[in-house]
Amino acid sequence: MSVDASSVDVAIVGGGAAGLSAALVLGRARRRVVVFDAGEPRNAAAPHSYGFLGHDGISGAELLRRGRAEVESYGVGMVGARVLDIVPAAGDRFVVTTAAGTWDARAIVLATGLTDTLPAISGLSEIWGIDAAECPYCHGWEVRDRAIGVVGTTDKLPRIAALLTQWSRDVMLISSAAAAFTPEERRRLDAAGVRVMPKDVRRFATERGRLRAVVLADGEEIVRDAIFVAMPTHAASDLAGRLCDVDASGFAIADPEGRTSHTGIWAVGNATDRIAKLVHSAAAGSRAAASINQDLFEMDLQAAMASA
Ligand SMILES: Cc1cc2nc3c(=O)[nH]c(=O)nc-3n(C[C@H](O)[C@H](O)[C@H](O)COP(=O)(O)OP(=O)(O)OC[C@H]3O[C@@H](n4cnc5c(N)ncnc54)[C@H](O)[C@@H]3O)c2cc1C
Numbered sequence: 228m229s230v231d232a233s234s235v236d237v238a239i240v241g242g243g244a245a246g247l248s249a250a251l252v253l254g255r256a257r258r259r260v261v262v263f264d265a266g267e268p269r270n271a272a273a274p275h276s277y278g279f280l281g282h283d284g285i286s287g288a289e290l291l292r293r294g295r296a297e298v299e300s301y302g303v304g305m306v307g308a309r310v311l312d313i314v315p316a317a318g319d320r321f322v323v324t325t326a327a328g329t330w331d332a333r334a335i336v337l338a339t340g341l342t343d344t345l346p347a348i349s350g351l352s353e354i355w356g357i358d359a360a361e362c363p364y365c366h367g368w369e370v371r372d373r374a375i376g377v378v379g380t381t382d383k384l385p386r387i388a389a390l391l392t393q394w395s396r397d398v399m400l401i402s403s404a405a406a407a408f409t410p411e412e413r414r415r416l417d418a419a420g421v422r423v424m425p426k427d428v429r430r431f432a433t434e435r436g437r438l439r440a441v442v443l444a445d446g447e448e449i450v451r452d453a454i455f456v457a458m459p460t461h462a463a464s465d466l467a468g469r470l471c472d473v474d475a476s477g478f479a480i481a482d483p484e485g486r487t488s489h490t491g492i493w494a495v496g497n498a499t500d501r502i503a504k505l506v507h508s509a510a511a512g513s514r515a516a517a518s519i520n521q522d523l524f525e526m527d528l529q530a531a532m533a534s535a
Pocket of ligand 1: 242244246273278279338360463503508
């Protein structure tokens with residue numbers, strides 16, 4: 228399918244692991260598919276991605292480059308543009324508007340990902356994805372037995388700090404939020420062996436782009452090799468909020484197949500599941516694709532039977 232074919236079976240918004248996996252299954256099912264991608268995957272700052280069987284350690288950019296080549300080989304159109312709006316139209320179709328033009332589709336996949344709300348600490352964006360991460364399962368192994376700091380603002384902070392002792396005995400939770408921890412949270416951190424520094428972080432001191440130390444508000448420096456950050460997340464796009472039921476952070480509410488409250492609209496990956504990693508996101512896209520194909524097939528079969 229050429230990318231300027233404007234009428235498709237399925238329009239997929241987001242070309243990350245979730246959206247491309249949906250496109251792969253739908254392309255192989257001989258559906259007319261277009262993927263719109265603004266090109267800002269969540270893990271863009273990380274040079275390597277871990278935990279995806281068969282691809283452990285691959286760069287995120289290379290994974291997506293391979294994915295795009297695979298879907299294009301089945302005729303899926305890739306459009307490097309942000310979707311600005313999606314409007315339900317006559318005949319159970321949707322009109323999809325981008326800066327590059329307008330498409331119409333029978334079904335929509337929202338695979339738009341999420342945004343990590345990094346705390347405003349100087350130096351963090353410089354080391355984000357390199358010496359600072361959010362998920363122990365993705366990046367814990369790389370910093371095993373090293374000096375780990377855990378910072379952040381959400382109530383996940385003590386839980387993540389305790390869990391990290393699975394990877395290192397030298398874990399320090401650094402946050403003034405610790406002053407408000409419950410006695411139970413304190414007991415858990417003590418039992419896990421986490422040291423607690425109940426002070427604010429002023430900045431991360433770096434050398435040639437690598438973390439050297441955490442600098443506290445009072446000027447004290449704590450040497451750390453790696454940082455994990457517990458922070459809020461929210462949906463990266465407001466499209467779901469305009470089309471279907473969402474939760475308080477804008478994540479689409481979807482069933483295990485990715486169906487949302489709006490017939491014809493599916494949501495997959497981090498657009499609906501804030502804890503989904505690459506492999507979960509890919510699996511969700513794949514599963515939704517089979518569900519969409521089945522729905523479209525049934526619709527066409529019913530129409531053929533009605534007109535026979
Ligand atoms: C620093 C870091 C490191 C990570 N490391 C790992 C790891 O090692 N292993 C692992 O399994 N997971 C890792 N993750 C998690 C991983 O990034 C996510 O699980 C994964 O990106 C989710 O895939 P997705 O397709 O749902 O969303 P994304 O990959 O974020 O893709 C969403 C895409 O949709 C596009 N988009 C959004 N809105 C629109 C719009 N309106 N129109 C068009 N396009 C749009 C975006 O530009 C983006 O390209 C990491 C995350 C971070 C933050």
